[in-house]
Amino acid sequence: MLVEHAGVQRKSIVPDANLISDLGLDEYTLGGVVLNAERRTERELDGGAHYTTVSDLAISLCRAKTVRRLAGMRYIRTIDGAELKRRISAKGSRIVIDFSAEWCRPCQMIRRSLAEIASEQKERFDIVRIDIDKTPDVAELYGVRSIPTVVLLRNGRHIETKVGAAPKQLYVSYFLYYFGGQ
Template sequence: MTEITHITDETFERQVLARKGTVLVDFTAEWCPPCHMIKPVLAQIADERSATLTIHTIDTDENPTAVRDYKIMSQPTLLLFRDGQLLRTLVGARSKAKLLAELDAALQG
């Protein structure tokens, strides 16, 4: 099983912005029910796409700098990066099929 790494304001640049390849960052909060709903979906995608996609999670309550910098207003918010560049912002929980379709469309475009 592929581990989804927890990152912080201090590790965000190194783990996301300076990283080559595709990275999905899940902005989440412990108190957020939709965040808990999408967690198993992200775990499945992390396993299936481990060769081409890295998934990280960041707690919005503990990391105000990233929240401010990316204007996170709702949880979960997913940010998709390629080679450190933001490609797409997805707000809210969704099914695995819908999330994969949105990720694939963003990566092809």
């Protein structure tokens, strides 16, 4: 994979293609990390760290940076239709489905807010993400025509839909209202 940062292309071998998108990094950020990793490679290798490639060092730096940034936040998994059916079938389930796509900027804007809410409200409901490009049948089933769209399910029944990006506090109020929170 080629990544570009500040007009310079760098070759990066990423072992897991979903790693970058799951961590919320874009190619520009990864390019900057690769560039910094190339500059630090001699110092790191001389200091006793052993990386087989610059890409390994870059990925470890990405993970460290992202883990620090997301410390304390719950990870929202992107699931498929089969996993969603399994979660819905659980008795007493309260599920928030975030319909989004990797190319959608408003979806990326609300990602952090939803992760924070998932961490704060983990006892009350689950938040999962559905990528509409990978599972269009689930999006069609819930009538998703625009993204980001958030769908609320209680005991397997569709109770409400919210279309568009919103501030974190609005999402919190919305979820607590429909799920009976104080």
